[in-house]
Amino acid sequence: MENNVNIDEIVEKLLKKEIKVYQLDSKFGERNAVIARRKYVEKLSNVETRHIQEYTLDEKLAMQKNIENMIGAVQIPLGFAGPISINGKYAQGEFNVPLATTEGALVASINRGCSIITKCGGATVRVIDDKMTRAPIIKTNSVVDALKLKEWILDNFAKIKEIAESTTRHGKLIQISPILIVGRNVYPRFTFKTGDAMGMNMVTIATEKACSFIESELKKEGIIIDTVALSGNVCVDKKPAAINLIEGRGKSVVAEVFLKEEYVEKYLKTTSKAIEQVNTYKNLIGSAISSSLGFNAQYANIVGALFLATGQDEAHIVEGSMGITTAECTGDGLYFSVTLPDLPVATIGGGTRVETQRECLEILGCAGAEKAVKFAEIAGAAVLAGELSLIGALAAGHLAKAHSELGR
Numbered sequence: 001m002e003n004n005v006n007i008d009e010i011v012e013k014l015l016k017k018e019i020k021v022y023q024l025d026s027k028f029g030e031r032n033a034v035i036a037r038r039k040y041v042e043k044l045s046n047v048e049t050r051h052i053q054e055y056t057l058d059e060k061l062a063m064q065k066n067i068e069n070m071i072g073a074v075q076i077p078l079g080f081a082g083p084i085s086i087n088g089k090y091a092q093g094e095f096n097v098p099l100a101t102t103e104g105a106l107v108a109s110i111n112r113g114c115s116i117i118t119k120c121g122g123a124t125v126r127v128i129d130d131k132m133t134r135a136p137i138i139k140t141n142s143v144v145d146a147l148k149l150k151e152w153i154l155d156n157f158a159k160i161k162e163i164a165e166s167t168t169r170h171g172k173l174i175q176i177s178p179i180l181i182v183g184r185n186v187y188p189r190f191t192f193k194t195g196d197a198m199g200m201n202m203v204t205i206a207t208e209k210a211c212s213f214i215e216s217e218l219k220k221e222g223i224i225i226d227t228v229a230l231s232g233n234v235c236v237d238k239k240p241a242a243i244n245l246i247e248g249r250g251k252s253v254v255a256e257v258f259l260k261e262e263y264v265e266k267y268l269k270t271t272s273k274a275i276e277q278v279n280t281y282k283n284l285i286g287s288a289i290s291s292s293l294g295f296n297a298q299y300a301n302i303v304g305a306l307f308l309a310t311g312q313d314e315a316h317i318v319e320g321s322m323g324i325t326t327a328e329c330t331g332d333g334l335y336f337s338v339t340l341p342d343l344p345v346a347t348i349g350g351g352t353r354v355e356t357q358r359e360c361l362e363i364l365g366c367a368g369a370e371k372a373v374k375f376a377e378i379a380g381a382a383v384l385a386g387e388l389s390l391i392g393a394l395a396a397g398h399l400a401k402a403h404s405e406l407g408r
């Protein structure tokens with residue numbers, strides 16, 4: 001019995017299929033619903049859970065926008081790496097980066113990178129592009145109509161923009177490009193600025209309205225078209241894709257550092273020459289022969305741990321895993337950089353409103369409005385730190401040892 005609600009009775013009803021799991025919240029309140037669903041899952045699986053019921057999140061808030069059929073919360077150990085000194089346009093100073101992971105040695109590695117970078121004057125970071133995309137598939141009757149549609153879109157961009165932007169205050173349609181044609185189908189890639197939100201809900205809603213408008217306007221001209229699907233996989237959302245690598249998506253970030261040779265030797269226990277060689281043979285040639293879209297060692301590790309800690313959409317880790325690492329001996333040391341063309345991040349909306357994730361954003365001074373670009377710069381610097389440390393460890397022959405000691 002919880003707050004005069006008999007949980008066992010609800011579970012019985014669930015087992016008898018007299019009520020559906022997602023109907024409990026409105027009938028019995030979110031907290032009771034969470035407990036009843038968890039007990040129901042326990043009965044079905046014959047497992048008594050002890051840990052997933054321990055959390056401080058407000059179920060009502062979570063169930064409003066972030067989860068359905070909630071039964072509890074999963075805890076991921078949270079560590080931090082830093083301080084890391086960052087010379088960004090928006091992120092300036094020293095930052096401690098929260099990271100959620102279960103991979104032993106990862107935080108130690110990023111921490112080492114932060115430490116060296118800070119000793120060498122900090123990471124220089126810039127966001128070089130910022131946008132979010134949605135590309136529907138629009139079916140026409142023939143390639144002739146497909147071309148007419150493409151031309152109509154190009155000629156009427158201003159009107160389409162006005163319609164799309166009527167759905168949002170912060171979403172701004174900046175271009176529809178490329179507009180690809182395959183057979184009689186058209187794939188226009190709608191590209192928006194989305195403020196401090198990652199933007200996928202925003203651009204999806206705006207693109208739907210734009211598509212309805214285009215359909216009705218072309219009908220007036222006697223051309224019948226049909227939006228087959230609002231997402232036609234040219235966006236490209238949540239899949240690694242060359243178009244995102246080339247055109248960029250989310251925030252496109254470059255982070256770089258120059259390390260004096262003595263620091264490479266003292267702190268990474270290797271040489272610039274060895275790091276340059278590992279980077280060329282592994283990240284560039286190795287990635288090329290395997291047709292990888294990630295010309296890097298471990299962007300996904302740092303992006304993943306940071307995304308989980310700060311409430312980013314975890315499926316976007318696949319996009320954030322793409323990018324190119326460069327390492328060049330300069331005679332007196334090492335120039336090292338990471339380029340992440342596709343980092344969808346937010347400081348408003350989505351998972352950033354969940355209490356624990358919000359706290360992690362607050363630790364970085366990145367919660368709320370006008371913080372997304374700053375957050376992206378910090379993410380770029382953290383990736384630089386992790387990548388530098390791992391390439392250093394590979395060059396020094398320390399990878400297996402590190403994971404034997406810290407990860408098993």
Ligand SMILES: CC(C)(COP(=O)([O-])OP(=O)([O-])OC[C@H]1O[C@@H](n2cnc3c(N)ncnc32)[C@H](O)[C@@H]1OP(=O)([O-])[O-])[C@@H](O)C(=O)NCCC(=O)NCCSC(=O)C[C@@](C)(O)CC(=O)[O-]
Nearest residue numbers: 105106107108109111112115267297298389390393398402
């Ligand atoms: C493990 C280290 C850092 C040791 O590195 P080290 O240089 O032997 O350690 P150290 O004791 O001399 O300390 C140096 C710095 O490391 C940090 N550090 C050192 N120990 C800790 C610790 N316990 N906790 C927190 N921080 C630690 C710390 O910052 C310290 O500096 P200080 O702050 O003292 O001036 C190094 O060997 C390393 O970075 N190895 C690489 C490990 C790594 O990057 N793993 C990532 C996952 S691998 C993977 O998943 C992807 C992969 C590899 O499959 C992808 C691919 O195919 O390439």
Ligand SMILES: NC(=O)C1=CN([C@@H]2O[C@H](COP(=O)(O)OP(=O)(O)OC[C@H]3O[C@@H](n4cnc5c(N)ncnc54)[C@H](OP(=O)(O)O)[C@@H]3O)[C@@H](O)[C@H]2O)C=CC1
Nearest residue numbers: 168169170195196197198199200201202204313349350369
């Ligand atoms: N729908 C889909 O196809 C997909 C959805 N997702 C999910 O979408 C969610 C993220 O969508 P997203 O659109 O980013 O977030 P939200 O849906 O949370 O929308 C952001 C909201 O914040 C408002 N807002 C207030 N201040 C700002 C500001 N400074 N900058 C930007 N927006 C502001 C926006 O208002 P206004 O719009 O009026 O500006 C909007 O209402 C995640 O949960 C993700 O998992 C992920 C992939 C695909």
